[in-house]
Amino acid sequence: MLIDSHAHTTDAHFDTDRQEVLNRAFNSGLKYILEVGCEPTLWDKVAELSKQEKIYSMFGLHPQDADKFNEELFNKLKSLLSDKKCVAVGEIGLDYHYEGYDKQLQKELFVKQINLALEINKPICVHCRDAYDDMVEIFKTFKQLPKGVIHCFSGSYEQAKVVVDMGFLIGIDGPCTYPKSNKLKRVIENVPLDKILVETDCPYLAPQLYRGTRNEPSYVVEVAKKIAEVKCVPFEDVCNITTNNTIKLYNLENS
Numbered sequence: 001m002l003i004d005s006h007a008h009t010t011d012a013h014f015d016t017d018r019q020e021v022l023n024r025a026f027n028s029g030l031k032y033i034l035e036v037g038c039e040p041t042l043w044d045k046v047a048e049l050s051k052q053e054k055i056y057s058m059f060g061l062h063p064q065d066a067d068k069f070n071e072e073l074f075n076k077l078k079s080l081l082s083d084k085k086c087v088a089v090g091e092i093g094l095d096y097h098y099e100g101y102d103k104q105l106q107k108e109l110f111v112k113q114i115n116l117a118l119e120i121n122k123p124i125c126v127h128c129r130d131a132y133d134d135m136v137e138i139f140k141t142f143k144q145l146p147k148g149v150i151h152c153f154s155g156s157y158e159q160a161k162v163v164v165d166m167g168f169l170i171g172i173d174g175p176c177t178y179p180k181s182n183k184l185k186r187v188i189e190n191v192p193l194d195k196i197l198v199e200t201d202c203p204y205l206a207p208q209l210y211r212g213t214r215n216e217p218s219y220v221v222e223v224a225k226k227i228a229e230v231k232c233v234p235f236e237d238v239c240n241i242t243t244n245n246t247i248k249l250y251n252l253e254n255s
Contacts, residue, residue, distance in 0.1 A: 006036055009021060021217070057086045094134055152173045
């Protein structure tokens, strides 16, 4: 039994068959889906979806939307985070991939949302793209950090070790199944299984078997299979341990 610890099924890619996708996931054996609301226009949709059994939510403001931040939005975020089905602040972080970003604005928003997570005692789900060094420097400014995961990890093993030593878990997604993903496979090989979560980040990053098509939560099994293969451990161990990791990080059994 697996958990898709990071999904975006409220995305428009699922507007024609969302419930069928969710049913397919749970019929395939998924225990829970964690639906991520990181775009303000979708926050209400995520909150409504999480009313369903076996679906939990998290809310945050994505770094690519840092310029949308205002106090009214921040107050709404705080209200959403108080929902009993909301388990984390996320996804939040830094993204320097596309031109036109405001690095300082992203950093300020990231710090503000980390502080909010500390205030309400919830973990964080971190998005980091082409910004690893700045992310770590921000973490170092905190005397205490929330629990959390570096979602869709794309760095090196050496970088993974730094954040794992800081107390974070590593989120592994569909790219681990790609033929040329040697750097990510080295991360999987060397990071302990009790520090790993499995994710889809659907509708993006479909595993190799479905590459080029819309990703969906049931495909998380392909990620777990690849982890088992790379680590030379039974598939059942990957399922059990990553599921327990997710439950423990997000306190799911008590939500």
